[in-house]
Amino acid sequence: MKFDTFRTFRVAAADLNGQMRGKRLPRTEYPKLGQGAVRMPYSVLNVDIWGQDIEDSPLVFETGDADGLLYPTDHGAVPMPWLDSPSALVPMWMFHEDGRPFAGDPRHALDRVLQRYAARGWTVQAGIEMEFYLVDDAGQALSAPMNPVSGRPLAGHAILSIRQLDAFDAYLTELYEACEAMDIPAESASSEAGLGQFEINLQHRDAMAAADDAWLFKALVRGMARRHGMAATFMAKPFANDAGNGMHVHFSVLDQDGNNVFDDGGPRGTDLLRQAIAGCLAGMPGGTLVFAPHANSYDRFRPGAHAPTGASWAYENRTAAIRVPGGPARARRIEHRVACGDINPYLALAGILGSALAGIEGKMEPPAPITGNAYDQATDQEGLMPDWARAIARFETDPLMAEIFAPELIANLCMTKRQELRGLADIPPEEHWTVYLETV
CATH class of the missing domain: 3.30.590.10 (Glutamine synthetase/guanido kinase, catalytic domain)
Structure with a gap:
């Protein structure tokens, strides 16, 4: 889809409950998505239904709440017709710095x-x-x-x-x-x-x-x-x-x-x-x-x-x-x-x-x-x-x-x-x- 009609867009990955977790970014960031420019803590895909961190989760306490890298999935960007302002959503999934899939990402579970x-x-x-x-x-x-x-x-x-x-x-x-x-x-x-x-x-x-x-x-x-x-x-x-x-x-x-x-x-x-x-x-x-x-x-x-x-x-x-x-x-x-x-x-x-x-x-x-x-x-x-x-x-x-x-x-x-x-x-x-x- 063409991004020249959008001033901002969202990136989102699915957490374990299927909720969208991600960020709102300016249009200028779109070309950088394939370069691993978007980072999020691994723990974000493992929060509870209220969005709270998991007590004693090793993703927080053993890794120092380290970041994973988000990359676009092959689905591609889609509009968000439920919003009043024209906006787009780019579905993402999470990887480690060395390119390995993050096993806690549910989309990787299906890919596996x-x-x-x-x-x-x-x-x-x-x-x-x-x-x-x-x-x-x-x-x-x-x-x-x-x-x-x-x-x-x-x-x-x-x-x-x-x-x-x-x-x-x-x-x-x-x-x-x-x-x-x-x-x-x-x-x-x-x-x-x-x-x-x-x-x-x-x-x-x-x-x-x-x-x-x-x-x-x-x-x-x-x-x-x-x-x-x-x-x-x-x-x-x-x-x-x-x-x-x-x-x-x-x-x-x-x-x-x-x-x-x-x-x-x-x-x-x-x-x-x-x-x-x-x-x-x-x-x-x-x-x-x-x-x-x-x-x-x-x-x-x-x-x-x-x-x-x-x-x-x-x-x-x-x-x-x-x-x-x-x-x-x-x-x-x-x-x-x-x-x-x-x-x-x-x-x-x-x-x-x-x-x-x-x-x-x-x-x-x-x-x-x-x-x-x-x-x-x-x-x-x-x-x-x-x-x-x-x-x-x-x-x-x-x-x-x-x-x-x-x-x-x-x-x-x-x-x-x-x-x-x-x-x-x-x-x-x-x-x-x-x-x-x-x-x-």
């Missing part, structure tokens, strides 16, 4: 996994479905937004309602225009089960680009909502009695000739498909923390609430944690339905794709696919960790997660989450939304 696929001559294509709520946050508690047409609060559920899509047409139209400007390939939009809840699907493309899309999309959705007098949130469970927000990931794997390694010409899929499914199931207990990273996340996992509660898989069955959608054989893929909407997209995709690759490398065999309602069936598979504390403990010691994530990232994430767990314990649960509304 994708390099293992590349070593086999494979690339991963991913498409992401993002759910979010539009809300009114002006009171002491969250409430449904006003219907822009009637001026009255939303009432009644509107799943797949064209009427509700039309009511919020001004917001959705500007959102799609902004997605196009930011090169975020937004496809279909639908009204979901919750009051003021929507889902937008992002087009399949290279897995790293898909993660970049999801990270930028979350910032865009929230920013554009404020321009329309509302708030938007990806909290896993903003309303106790309404549907939660999830992030569903569809992925397939292509060989060096562009062939889908999951395609056997029919609906069943290849042995590689089932091995990848077995890996995804095996990765759920240890990976719970990256799929459900916050206190509020665990309110989403309730039977019958449009979110998986156990480790199961099935063909064309949305009650299972892992679904193999129907459709043409050449598009055979896996849908991973576990992650909450409040995730860091880089860590979530690293956990999903790393687990799938472990299944392939270990030639794991999945159990038989289920039929019928998964909520009514017990499985022999160990499922998700039932609470935040146990998810942290399991992630810290799980051997499969140790294959996927660097030791520094595992240690940093566990320290961060334990500090947040202690901090949230001092806040009444009914006020947790004030912490999470626009930070996740």
